[in-house]
Amino acid sequence: MILVTGGAGFIGGNFVLDWLANPNADGILNLDKLTYAGNLTTLESLKDDPRHVFVHGDIGDKALVAQLLKDYQPRAIVNFAAESHVDRSIHGPADFVNTNIVGTFNLLECAREYWNGLDDAEKKAFRFHHVSTDEVYGSLSATDPAFTETNSYEPNSPYSASKAASDHLVRAWFHTYGFPVVTTNCSNNYGPYHFPEKLIPLVILNALNSKALPIYGDGQQIRDWLYVGDHCSAIREVLAHGKLGETYNIGGWNEKANIDVVKTICTILDELQPRPDNKSYSEQITFVKDRPGHDRRYAIDAGKVERELGWRPAETFDTGIRKTVQWYLDNPVWVEGVVSGSYRDWLQKQYS
Template sequence: MVILVTGGAGFIGGNFILEWLSNQEEPVVNLDKLTYAGNPETLAGVRDSSRYFFIQGDIGDRKLVAALLRNYRPRAILNFAAESHVDRSIKGPGDFIETNVVGTFGLLDAVRDYWSHLRPAGQEAFRFLHVSTDEVYGSLAPDDAPFSESNRYEPNSPYSASKAASDHLVRAWHHTYGLPAITTNCSNNYGPYHFPEKLIPLCILNACAGKPLPIYGDGMQRRDWLYVKDHCHALRRVVEDGVPGETYNIGGNCEKANLEVVQTICAVLDEVRPREDGKSYAEQITFVQDRPGHDRRYAIDASRIESELGWKPSETFETGIRKTVLWYLENEGWVQNVTTGAYRDWVREHYGT
C-alpha cells in the first residue's frame, strides 16, 4: 500500500508528507516539479527514509504520471500541485492556467485510466483527493455567513479562477467517469516551511531584518486562518472516511483582519526577540498600495467536516502563530536557502524597497 502526493515539496504538501510519515506506516511517493516554491529541504528529514520516494516532474506529463501509477500502484492520490499566489497570478496568469487547469486535467486523465483498470475492490477503495481553496467562492460582505460547501463559485483573481476550473474538472471526472474523487476547500494556511512571499512569513522575516512590514490598503481585509498541521490532520481524515463526490470545507475558526495578524506577530516578536532599541516591531508596519481586485473577506464554515468526520482545529490563532514565529527564528538555514536573489527582486517589485 502506498499513497501518491503531488506538489509535496510545497508548503502544505511538504507538511502533509512529514505529518503522514510520522503517524502512518504507509509509504509516500512525492511528485513535484520543483518550481520556485518547491523546496526539497522541507523534506530533508525523511529524504533517506525507506518509506519516502521523490520524483521530480510535472503533473501534466501524462507519460511520467502513468509510469508512476503503474510502478507504485497507489491506493490514494492527494493533489497539492498548484501555483498559489494571487499577486503572481495577476502579473503572469499563464502559469496558473497551465498548472492548475491543464496540469490537473492531465493528472485526472492519467488517474482515470489507471483506476479503470483496477479490480473492483481496488476501484472501490481508491481515493483521489483534490486540495483547493476558499478563494473560489469569491468575497464576503461584512455580515455574510461564512462559506459553506453549497456556496456558488465566484472567483475574482486569475489564481482563484484557475483553482475553480480545476475543482470543476474534478467534479466532472467523478460524475462522468465515476472516479472516486473528493475536493477540499481550505482557508488561509500558516505555519512551518511557508515560502516567504505570503503575509505571515514575509512579515516575520522583514521584522527581524529591520525592514518594513508591508500591508495592502488599509489592512482590514479579513481571512480565516488555519494552522497547517491542523489542515494536514483534516486531510488525513478525508482520505480515511471522506465520501467520493463530496466537498469538505476546512477552516481554522480564526477570522482576523490582516492588520491584526501582523500586530500579533509583532507582539510575539516583542516578547521572544525584542528590538535592540526597545521599540515595538509594530513601528515597522507600512501600508502599501492595494492589489487589484483584492477580496475583502473570506470565512469558512467547517461544521460539515466536524459533524461527519469528527475533525476540528486544535490550534487557536494565538497558539499557532507563536509556534510559527518560533519556527522561523529557529530555522534560519531553511530561510536562507529559499530567499534567493530572484525572490528578493520579486519582493522589491511588488512591495517596493
C-alpha cells in the same frame, strides 16, 4: 503507497512530514515540479527514509504520471500541486492556467485510466483527493455568513479562477465517469516551511531584518486562518472517511483582519526577540497600494466536516501563530536557503 503531488511545497511538504511521522503509515511517492516554492530542504529529515520516494516532475507530463502510476500502484492520490500566489497570478496568469487547470486535467485522465485497470476491490478502495481553496467562493461582506460547501463559485483573481476550474473538472470526473474523488477547500494556511512571499512569513522575516512590513490598503481584509498541521489532519480524515463526490470546507474558525495578524506577530517578536533599540516591531508597519481585485473577506464554515467526520482544528490562532513565529526563530538555516536572489527580485517588483 499513496501519490502526493506538490509534496515539496508548503502545505504538501507539511503533509508528507506529518503523514510519515506515523511509523505505520503507507509510503509516499512524492511528485513535485520544484518551482520557486518547492523546497527539498523541507524534506531533509526523510532523505534516508525508504518510505519516501521523490520524483522531480510535472503533473502535466502525462507520460511520466502514467509510468509512475504503473510502477508504484498507489492506493490514493492527494493533489496539492498548484500555483497559489494571487499577486503572481495577476502578473503572470499563464502558469496558473497551465498548472492548475491543464495539469489537473492531465492528472485526472492518467489517474482515471489507471483506476479503470484495477480489480474491483482496488477500485473500491482508491481515492483521488483534490486540495483547493476558499478563494473560489469570491468575497464576503462584513455581515455575510461564512462560506459553506453550497456557496456558488465567484472567483475574482486569475489564481482563484484557475482553482475553481480545477474543482469543476474533479466534480465532472466523478459525475461523468464515477471516478472516486473528494475535494477540500481550505482557508488561509500558516505554519512552518512557508515560502516567505505570503503575509505571515513575510512579516516575520522582514521584521527580523529591519525591513518594512508591507500592508495592502487599509489592512482590514479579513481571512480565516488555519494552522497547517490542522489542515494535514483534516486531509487525512477526509481521505480515509470522506464521502465520494463530496466537498468539505476546512477552516480554522479564526477570522482576523490582516493588520491584526501583523500586530500580533509584532507583539510576539517583541517578547521573544526584541529589537536592539527596544522599540516595537510594529513601528515597521507600512501601508502600500492595494492590489487589483483584492477580496475583502473570506470565512469558512467548517461545520460539515465536524458533523460528518468529527474533525475540528486543534490550534487556536493564538497558539498556532506563536508556534509559527518560534519555528522561524529556531530555523535560520532553512530561512537563509529560501531567501534567494530571485525571491528578493520578486519582493522588489511587488512592493517597491
